[in-house]
Every structure is written in C-alpha cells, then in structure tokens.
Amino acid sequence: xxSTVWRTVRAVREHTYLAVVSTGVITAALVLVGxxxxxxxxxxxxxxxxxxxxxxxxxxxxxxxxxxxxxxxQMLQSRPEVxxxxxxxxxxxxxxxxxxxPELAPVLDELGGDAxxxxxxxxxRDGHTTPEALAAFVGSIREVGSFDDVDYGxxxxxxxxxxxxxxxxxxxxxxxxxxxxxxxxxANTIHLxxxxxxxxxxxxxxxGATDRYILAPFVLEGxxxxxxxxxxxxxxxxAAHRGLLSRLQExxxxxxxxxxxxxxxxWGVGAMYAAGMVLGVGASWGAxxxxxxxxx
Amino acid sequence: xxxxxxxxKSYGEHDAxxxxxxxxxxxxxxxxxxxxxxxxxxxxxxxxGAERPTSGKLLVGGVDVAAIPQHRLPQLRRNVGIVFQDxxxxxxxxxxxxxxxxxxxxxxxxxxxxxxxxxxLNIVGLKEREDSLAGELSGGExxxxxxxxxxxxxxxxxFADEPTGNLDGGxxxxxxxxxxxxxxxxxxxxxxTHDQGLMDRFPHRRVRFVGxxxxxxxxxxxx
Ligand SMILES: Nc1ncnc2c1ncn2[C@@H]1O[C@H](COP(=O)(O)OP(=O)(O)OP(=O)(O)O)[C@@H](O)[C@H]1O
Ligand SMILES: [Mg+2]
Numbered sequence: 001x002x003s004t005v006w007r008t009v010r011a012v013r014e015h016t017y018l019a020v021v022s023t024g025v026i027t028a029a030l031v032l033v034g035x036x037x038x039x040x041x042x043x044x045x046x047x048x049x050x051x052x053x054x055x056x057x058x059x060x061x062x063x064x065x066x067x068x069x070x071x072x073x074q075m076l077q078s079r080p081e082v083x084x085x086x087x088x089x090x091x092x093x094x095x096x097x098x099x100x101x102p103e104l105a106p107v108l109d110e111l112g113g114d115a116x117x118x119x120x121x122x123x124x125r126d127g128h129t130t131p132e133a134l135a136a137f138v139g140s141i142r143e144v145g146s147f148d149d150v151d152y153g154x155x156x157x158x159x160x161x162x163x164x165x166x167x168x169x170x171x172x173x174x175x176x177x178x179x180x181x182x183x184x185x186x187a188n189t190i191h192l193x194x195x196x197x198x199x200x201x202x203x204x205x206x207x208g209a210t211d212r213y214i215l216a217p218f219v220l221e222g223x224x225x226x227x228x229x230x231x232x233x234x235x236x237x238x239a240a241h242r243g244l245l246s247r248l249q250e251x252x253x254x255x256x257x258x259x260x261x262x263x264x265x266x267w268g269v270g271a272m273y274a275a276g277m278v279l280g281v282g283a284s285w286g287a288x289x290x291x292x293x294x295x296x
Numbered sequence: 297x298x299x300x301x302x303x304x305k306s307y308g309e310h311d312a313x314x315x316x317x318x319x320x321x322x323x324x325x326x327x328x329x330x331x332x333x334x335x336x337x338x339x340x341x342x343x344x345g346a347e348r349p350t351s352g353k354l355l356v357g358g359v360d361v362a363a364i365p366q367h368r369l370p371q372l373r374r375n376v377g378i379v380f381q382d383x384x385x386x387x388x389x390x391x392x393x394x395x396x397x398x399x400x401x402x403x404x405x406x407x408x409x410x411x412x413x414x415x416x417l418n419i420v421g422l423k424e425r426e427d428s429l430a431g432e433l434s435g436g437e438x439x440x441x442x443x444x445x446x447x448x449x450x451x452x453x454x455f456a457d458e459p460t461g462n463l464d465g466g467x468x469x470x471x472x473x474x475x476x477x478x479x480x481x482x483x484x485x486x487x488x489t490h491d492q493g494l495m496d497r498f499p500h501r502r503v504r505f506v507g508x509x510x511x512x513x514x515x516x517x518x519x
Contacts, residue, residue, distance in 0.1 A: 014388060199384070207374075207398040209370060
C-alpha cells in the first residue's frame with residue numbers, strides 16, 4: 001500500500017502552490033499572535049518591575065537600641081510577605097538625600113543629626129504588592145509600635161494597580177481578537193485550498209477510499225505545514241526582535257532597566273509549534289470532513 | 297444481480313423515481329433510457345449508494361444498498377465500477393496513476409499494481425499511453441482511462457451514466473465496443489443513455505423511464 005507519507009509528499013508536489021499558500025497563512029497567523037505575545041511579555045516585564053519597585057519605608061522611633069532594631073528586623077523577616085529588610089541608618093539617609101539634592105546639605109546640618117530618622121526599607125515578595133495586601137501589611141506593622149511612621153507610596157501603588165488591570169483587560173480583548181482573526185484567516189484559506197482539490201476527494205470516494213484514507217495525508221500535511229510555519233514565524237519574529245533591539249537600544253535600556261527586550265520564553269516557542277500544528281491539522285481536517293460530508 | 301422493489305425517490309414534492317420494480321440478472325447488458333429528467337441518473341445514483349431511496353428496497357449483488365451504513369459505502373464502491381459523462385480523471389496525473397488510484401485505495405500491493413494497470417490499459421487499447429498525462433488525452437481516450445479505472449478491481453457490475461455523452465461518433469463507438477467486451481467477460485453492465493443510434497447499433501435490453509416511471513422493459517436480447 002502506498003504509505004501516507006508517500007501520498008503526502010505527492011500531494012505537496014502536485015499542489016506546491018496551495019501548500020505554500022497554506023503554510024504562508026499559518027505563518028502570518030503565528031507571527032500576528034507571536035508579535036502580540038512578545039509585546040505583551042515585555043510590557044509585563046516593565047510593569048512588573050514597577051510593581052516590584054514598591055517598598056515600604058518604616059521610620060524607626062529615635063532612641064531605640066540596636067538590639068531592639070535587630071529584633072524588629074527579625075520579626076519582619078520571618079513574615080511570609082517580606083522578601084528583604086534593609087536597615088538605613090540616619091547617616092545613610094542623610095548621605096542619600098544629600099547625594100540627590102546637594103543644596104539641602106546646609107539645611108540638614110542646621111537641623112542636627114536626627115533630622116532624618118533611621119528606617120527599615122522593606123521589600124515585599126511578588127504577589128503581595130496589591131493595594132489591599134499592602135494596606136493590610138502596613139496596618140499590621142504600624143501596630144508593632146517601633147515605628148514613627150510607615151510610608152509606602154500609596155497613591156502610586158493604587159495608580160499602577162489600576163493601570164495594570166486596565167492594560168491587562170485590553171490585552172485579553174486584543175489578544176482574543178487577534179487570535180480569532182488568525183483562526184478565521186487560516187480556516188478560510190485552508191477551506192479554499194481543499195476546495196481546489198475537491199475533484200480529487202470526489203474521485204477517491206467514487207473508487208472506494210475510506211474517509212480515513214482520504215483524510216490521512218491531509219492531516220499529515222497540515223501538521224508539517226504547521227511545524228514549517230512555526231519555524232518560519234519564529235525566524236521572522238526573531239529577526240524583528242533583533243532589529244528592534246539594535247534600533248531602540250537606548251530607549252529600551254531606560255524602560256526595561258538594562259534587561260533589554262526579551263524574546264518569547266522557551267515555552268512560548270513551544271506553544272507556537274503546538275498552535276501551528278493544531279491550526280494546520282484542525283483546519284485541514286475540518287475542511288476535508290465538510291467536503292466529504294457533501295460528496296456522494 | 298440487481299433487484300429493485302417498489303423504489304421511490306422523492307426530492308421534496310417531486311418524485312424522481314416512482315414505484316420502480318426491476319430485476320437485472322448477472323452478466324446482462326442493459327440500457328437505462330428515456331428523455332431528459334426521466335430519472336436515469338437517479339436510478340444509477342441509488343445503485344452505487346450516492347443517494348438513498350425514499351422508500352423501497354434495492355439489492356446489488358445481494359447487498360441491500362438502501363440500508364448500507366455510510367461507513368460501509370467504500371466496500372460497495374470497490375465492488376462496482378462507475379463511469380461518468382465527464383470522465384472524472386485527475387488531469388495532472390498520468391494515465392497509469394489514474395488507474396492505479398482505484399488499486400491504491402483498496403491497499404493493493406505495489407507489485408500487483410504494476411502488473412494490473414498495464415493489463416487493464418491493454419483492454420481499453422491504451423497500453424502505450426500509460427505514462428501520458430490524463431489531461432493531454434482526447435475525450436475518447438480519457439473515457440477509456442475512466443473505464444480502465446472502473447474495471448481494475450474486477451467489479452461484478454459496471455454503471456455508466458451517459459458514457460458517450462461528451463464524445464463524437466467514432467469515439468462513442470469505441471467506448472461502446474469496450475463496454476461490450478467487458479460485458480462479454482462476465483461483468484454486468486448498466487448504461488444510461490438516450491442515444492438511439494448507439495442503442496440500435498449495439499442492441500441490448502432496454503429499460504425505459506418517463507417522468508420517473510418505468511414504462512417499458514424489453515426482454516434480454518443479445519446482438
Ligand atoms: N438533487 C436533486 N434535487 C432535486 N431534484 C433532483 C435532484 N436530482 C435530480 N432531480 C430531479 O429528478 C428528476 C430526474 O433527474 P435525473 O438526473 O435522474 O434525470 P436523467 O434521466 O438522468 O436526465 P438527463 O438525461 O438529463 O441526465 C429530474 O426532474 C431532476 O430535476
Ligand atoms: Mg442524467
């Protein structure tokens with residue numbers, strides 16, 4: 001029996017143009033979705049770094065002993081939300097302030113040694129930086145009683161959080177739209193491609209081919225086209241990624257804090273292959289089944 | 297070989313076939329004739345399972361075609377040969393590949409395909425054209441390729457719907473001679489046609505339809 005592989009190769013040779021069109025359209029769909037995913041990934045990284053920047057400054061009541069400070073730090077460190085606690089002495093606080101605003105140096109001298117209190121800079125773990133979690137955390141450490149004041153840039157946090165939820169909703173909407181558009185594009189094109197081969201389907205049916213026999217090479221071809229399209233789409237996206245990287249180096253360095261523009265993660269690349277093959281196989285299968293359903 | 301009991305085929309209100317009962321024996325050559333719209337093609341479609349009767353019973357080689365489940369249809373198609381007015385070949389494949397297709401789908405081994413294809417092409421007088429592209433052949437030659445494909449699996453019965461409809465005189469005669477030769481080898485042959493000249497030249501039993509009704513059936517007759 002002529003193997004499915006052999007019949008698939010024959011089909012591609014007989015209908016090279018159609019195979020190229022199908023592969024091209026799957027590639028276009030994947031590039032579309034992949035580009036969106038890449039942009040989303042990078043935007044998320046930037047925004048994530050903003051969120052991660054949130055930290056809580058707890059100003060220590062003056063006059064506490066070093067032992068007392070250590071005890072408070074240990075207590076904070078043992079809490080699950082806390083990633084790190086850093087002690088900033090009065091001198092360090094002053095040095096930081098003077099470095100930023102040198103004109104302030106004489107004023108600070110005037111005010112004396114304890115104008116800027118010592119503080120604990122608390123960095124929180126990811127997932128504990130929502131406005132609600134922050135408020136709860138800050139409330140609980142206020143009760144400890146070792147601090148004059150606890151400050152966490154409340155407005156900023158709330159604003160970033162709102163911005164992120166709007167952006168994420170937009171992302172989901174746009175992503176779904178792009179995904180559905182890509183799906184339609186591929187399904188309709190492959191429907192036309194199969195339509196161009198309808199005589200072949202009809203003749204196979206007439207001479208007694210089973211549906212499975214007719215479908216097999218279409219399925220295999222769809223899988224191969226999907227894989228080829230994923231490879232092509234990755235090559236194109238990678239080229240785009242490199243191009244953007246070299247052209248927008250400085251801007252990106254600023255926005256992404258030196259991390260640079262990221263490519264899709266490894267599982268994103270894997271997902272492109274999976275999506276390409278599912279698209280190729282699914283669209284061919286669906287189209288052939290539809291035609292077979294109508295044939296005598 | 298073929299038996300119809302009170303077969304009705306309706307399309308909506310309209311009966312394409314109306315209460316048809318008919319028996320065709322093994323090895324017969326039968327013309328299905330009648331004016332356009334008489335129901336000739338409909339009868340053949342019912343017999344090779346492209347359409348289902350609205351009521352009645354059809355047996356082809358002992359198989360109840362009306363009741364055959366969809367997934368068993370390929371089995372039926374492998375035991376009947378079908379020839380159409382428009383040949384239904386793949387024009388960009390060779391003559392040999394077109395004939396081989398019918399063997400490929402039944403899973404025939406390569407060796408058998410190599411042996412069988414030239415043999416049937418020889419029967420239809422196209423042995424020399426095995427490697428030509430089907431689309432480059434004349435209409436008459438293409439119809440002979442279609443016949444070769446139809447008989448390559450040695451079917452018990454051959455259905456031909458206006459096989460000479462697209463062919464002029466000389467080519468039509470060649471095709472009829474081939475169909476007759478196939479019939480002489482034992483295959484039951486049903487030819488739907490309204491070509492009076494050909495039926496007179498190659499006389500066989502005729503079953504005549506008008507408006508979906510079987511109006512006349514002549515006795516078995518041989519030239
Ligand atoms: N799929 C269909 N839907 C509706 N009506 C149909 C269908 N197929 C056939 N008919 C009708 O059934 C009747 C018989 O058609 P059929 O094709 O069997 O005629 P025929 O004898 O083969 O005619 P011709 O010589 O023109 O080929 C016609 O009136 C036709 O319009
Ligand atoms: Mg007809």
